[in-house]
Amino acid sequence: MGALSFQIALFFYLLAMLAAFFDLFKSTKVLPKAAYMFVIVGFLFHTTNVVYSWFADGHIPIVNAHEATSFFAWCVFLLFLLLEYSYKLGLLGSFIIPIGFALTLVSSVLSSASKPLTPQLRSYWLGIHTFFAFMSSAAFALAAGMALMYLVQEHHVKRKRLGGLFERLPSLQRLDEISYRLITIGFPLFTLAIISGSIWADNAWGSYLSWEPIQVWSIITWLIFAVVFHSRLLAGWRGRRAAVLSIIGFATIIIAFAGLALLQKGQHIF
């Protein structure tokens, strides 16, 4: 039942992505609504799958590559629905749904074989650390999507091409502000993920940092977003630079995450 609801979710996400994709080229009233409805249906099935796995595993379902990627996608769609509900931004779905769908699709082909948890991992830190890590990553994913929208819109305004997407994308200021707001949510959560991870590592293995690839990449990501966060406050870095950095920051998360899923060594083993 868990696997079936995951497949159904994947199917609805696919429909949502197609609707959102065609919405880019042909503006209609139906397509964005259809995309949103498909995401809601997909998300309900996805949630069923997550809850089911949670009970089956007895802990947060992120202990194999399939579950972890799927949970990541679930967080992205959760934030997408919240964002769409509160801001109703034109074309948001066309930029965010592909990210969520790609994660779900990758998750569907990854191994779902779970090894029993080692005693070190069997800890309440597992839930705390991973919740912060995944929610912050999802916030960064959405910030990157918004940043991409910003860059597209900025391109239109600067090059004075005012047809097509220009009409339908929100204003630059709005895109910039919401992207930044997502970072102000993501960055503290990400910091908490790193802190909780270090404390946990110290408790379990006796050292805060063991220079695993994901730890290194996480520190890089943290530094990038720290730059975005603080340069805005101090020097007013916003707009294009902030957008580009947000996208790079998200890319480092994906690299870290991919390394984690593929390498399968160290403390972050599945």
Add this chain to the structure above:
Amino acid sequence: MRVLVAGLNHKSADVEVREKLAFSGDKLAPGLQGLKDLPGVKEAAILSTCNRVELYTHVSDPEGAKREIKRFISSFHSIPAGLLEGKTLYFHSGPEAIRHVFRVASSLDSMVLGEPQILGQVKAAFEFALEKKATGVLLNRLMKKAISVAKRVRTETRIAENAVSISFAAVELAKKIFTDLAGKTVLLLGAGEMAELAARHFMASGVKEIVVANRTLARGQELASEFEGKAVPFDEFKDEMLHADIVLCSTGAPDYVVLKPDVHAAMGKRKQRPLFLIDISVPRNIDPQVNSLDNVYLYDVDDLQTVVDSNRSERRKEADKAEMIVSEEVETFERWLDCLQSVPAIVSLRQRAEEIRKYEVQKMLNRIDLDEKERKAVELMACSIVNKLIHPPTAALKEDTGDRDQLIAMIIKLYGLNGSC
């Protein structure tokens, strides 16, 4: 019974002529009364705007009425009749008149295609005529229909969607850079006419403050006071640029006044808050290189003109769709008009009554068995009921009174005769 339109617009007459012939202000009421009182004119309405003067009438003899109306216009405005010769005054009658009224209301005949004011002006003209009891069944229907056609055009085409003036285009653009213009400050460099017009548009969109930096401080103050803004000496514009969000430049200087290093320095101090620069001066007053700075967006008059042109061509495409809607509606209106006049209402009323009588009698005879005598009696009774019922309306229709058209319309409506003609 025909609709006759006599008028002049921005295409047929220069503004000097339009001014002389306008029925504005105090002239409207006596003008309407005079028009209504002309021989052969049964209903009248007058639309008078800065771009057009149009006299709508319901007449029975268009040719005679044309002469009367021409004479009326020249005597009312005390201008020589010769001024109205040639192309100045145009006439449309019958279906063409109906089409013309629909096109005017839908803004297909406007100087700026798709401009929204005309519909309000048509509505006001109609309401005024209605209030003065100058209109009747035909013009009432025509004007109401014109308003609904205009609304249909507005909703079914994109004719009114994009900005088609430079200052409007600037405001639209600003809304794609800033979410909300409320709380934004506009800095005017130079106090020319264009700057004033654009400032007015920005003001209407709710900007917080307008600051004027002009070489002649007095003129700057004069303009600023119109917007309850402040005026500063021209040399201080670089400081003002730190607080402004939108800069409108039209100084008339022969060379660049705002240079890249100035803007670059300002952006640092502004902490990169976005800055929208609009250069409507020719030759340009802002170095085009400024556009390459982050968070700075520069549009010159040509850029804005390109936006306007593409919007205009978009509107022309939409206008074709609108013309089709108008044609469709003209046809519908014509059918109603035919129904109103050509089918003698008496005949159709009698036909309808006969149909009902035959149908009802037959229905009853099928149900009950009657002998020959009884059947005759029932038929006779039905006949007599019908005759007695339709006698008064028939008599009224035969009587030749002034408001026969109205009577016909009423009978058609009361007896539901529309479907039968």
